[in-house]
Amino acid sequence: MLPHNSGEPAQVRRIVFAMWGVWRFFFLAMGLVAAAEWSQSGLALPAAKKWDVLLAKSDADSIIKEAFSSSTVYERLAYLTDTFGPRLSGSTALESALDWTKAQIEKDGIKVYEEPVKIPSWVRGREYATLLSPRTKNIRIAGLGGSISTPNGKPLVAKAFVITSFQDLDKSNHQVKGRIVVFNVEFEDYSKTVEYREYAAARAEKYGAVAALVRSVAPYGLQTVHTGVMNEAGIPAAAITLEDAKMFDRMQKRGQDVVIELYMEAHTLPDRLSRNLILEIPGSEKPEELVVIGGHMDSWDIADGAMDDGGGAFVSWEALRLIHVLGLKPKRTMRAVLFVNEENGSKGAIAYAKEHQHEANLTSMAIESDVGTFTPFGISITCSKAAKAILTDLGQHLLSGIGSGNVSGTEYGEDVSYLFDQGVPSGSLQVLDFRVGNHENNPCRGYGDGVSGGTDSLKSAYFWYHHTEADTIDKLDPEQLQHCAATMAVWTYSVANLDSLLPR
Numbered sequence: 001m002l003p004h005n006s007g008e009p010a011q012v013r014r015i016v017f018a019m020w021g022v023w024r025f026f027f028l029a030m031g032l033v034a035a036a037e038w039s040q041s042g043l044a045l046p047a048a049k050k051w052d053v054l055l056a057k058s059d060a061d062s063i064i065k066e067a068f069s070s071s072t073v074y075e076r077l078a079y080l081t082d083t084f085g086p087r088l089s090g091s092t093a094l095e096s097a098l099d100w101t102k103a104q105i106e107k108d109g110i111k112v113y114e115e116p117v118k119i120p121s122w123v124r125g126r127e128y129a130t131l132l133s134p135r136t137k138n139i140r141i142a143g144l145g146g147s148i149s150t151p152n153g154k155p156l157v158a159k160a161f162v163i164t165s166f167q168d169l170d171k172s173n174h175q176v177k178g179r180i181v182v183f184n185v186e187f188e189d190y191s192k193t194v195e196y197r198e199y200a201a202a203r204a205e206k207y208g209a210v211a212a213l214v215r216s217v218a219p220y221g222l223q224t225v226h227t228g229v230m231n232e233a234g235i236p237a238a239a240i241t242l243e244d245a246k247m248f249d250r251m252q253k254r255g256q257d258v259v260i261e262l263y264m265e266a267h268t269l270p271d272r273l274s275r276n277l278i279l280e281i282p283g284s285e286k287p288e289e290l291v292v293i294g295g296h297m298d299s300w301d302i303a304d305g306a307m308d309d310g311g312g313a314f315v316s317w318e319a320l321r322l323i324h325v326l327g328l329k330p331k332r333t334m335r336a337v338l339f340v341n342e343e344n345g346s347k348g349a350i351a352y353a354k355e356h357q358h359e360a361n362l363t364s365m366a367i368e369s370d371v372g373t374f375t376p377f378g379i380s381i382t383c384s385k386a387a388k389a390i391l392t393d394l395g396q397h398l399l400s401g402i403g404s405g406n407v408s409g410t411e412y413g414e415d416v417s418y419l420f421d422q423g424v425p426s427g428s429l430q431v432l433d434f435r436v437g438n439h440e441n442n443p444c445r446g447y448g449d450g451v452s453g454g455t456d457s458l459k460s461a462y463f464w465y466h467h468t469e470a471d472t473i474d475k476l477d478p479e480q481l482q483h484c485a486a487t488m489a490v491w492t493y494s495v496a497n498l499d500s501l502l503p504r
């Protein structure tokens, strides 16, 4: 169904582009005639001017064809994740990955520059947990980002106390002192359940707990542990598997004493200097005006970060590469930001928003990809009604052929949220959950949107792998990455070419 490698020789492509100057006028004339016919037909004129859309259509088709003709983005992402592996903020691997990525972008001939960002440096060190009673068992753990070590760099041994919610904790507060509190919290949806990962340690510490073990924030488990950031606390905290959390719960209900030995070396080093990578296709008419896309380069230290979020960063880069290879000249500047430190501080996003504050009114739209790079079906965006009408129109005309022209929802991601705060219409690429394939009613939305977020993230396979060792390149599909890149490129390019900025 999707266009595949056309096998079109580069020579032919070059000739076609050499003739583009002439063709453009032809298309413009055709566009104007079609627009006139359209308005005579009695149909309401769409929100975006018809000739804008018609002109963009041939370019959009070229972008889509080019995107599906090469697996560059997949190969580059596989190289990144295989070669540099996990890219936690503060790690040498992240810096090496940034160096390599920047060098490749330069080889592409795309303008790229760095902007310095001071980022935190949390180090896991060695860690283990052992169940000592009622039987001996190694307990898989993943210390939570920002956690401290067990006291004095020594293992601690304590009886566990299992609770299932914060209310449960408050009710049983007299039983918590001196215990390792196990949070066996049922996954509801990511945005809700993640609060336990963030605040479990601080809340348990208040009642005198010595450590917190949090059931991994995921809808499903195969003995996988999901790390993630936690809020500052004076006791150590780690994630455990769904299976172990449920087992501890059963043991406690039977009246069995659950005794655990926990050892963690986690600590925080001084901040380190890193950088955001910024790629640009300069605008041909209004270079000071922008359309921004992006994803983040950092990942958790146990994850190769293929889906979170190497894929998002690399489809943003690929989107610009497609425009560059085709020699298209957007009116406004198309910019891709490869952010650092989304996972444990958002310092890259904060630094970018601060550095580019003066451009907030000149930025037409900001879209990020950070919920997986599976089959895209559109974008979600928070913007004015008028802007949404224009985007809907562009999507219908330019992307419905590949199924990714939908505009729905209001979500936007963490990295563009600081631009949203400055008034920039901001959004997120939306993708279908790859577990359910092309099931149209199963979008994988990372964060609940209050309408369908709960069930979506419950069904989402994205959260099976999120922040685990299993977030590896084999979970991604080359064609789906190409599809995401095509979608990002068409949307960015067509918005960059509108007569004016999207109405606020």
Ligand SMILES: [Zn+2]
Residues within 6 Å of the ligand: 296, 308, 309, 342, 370
């Ligand atoms: Zn992410």
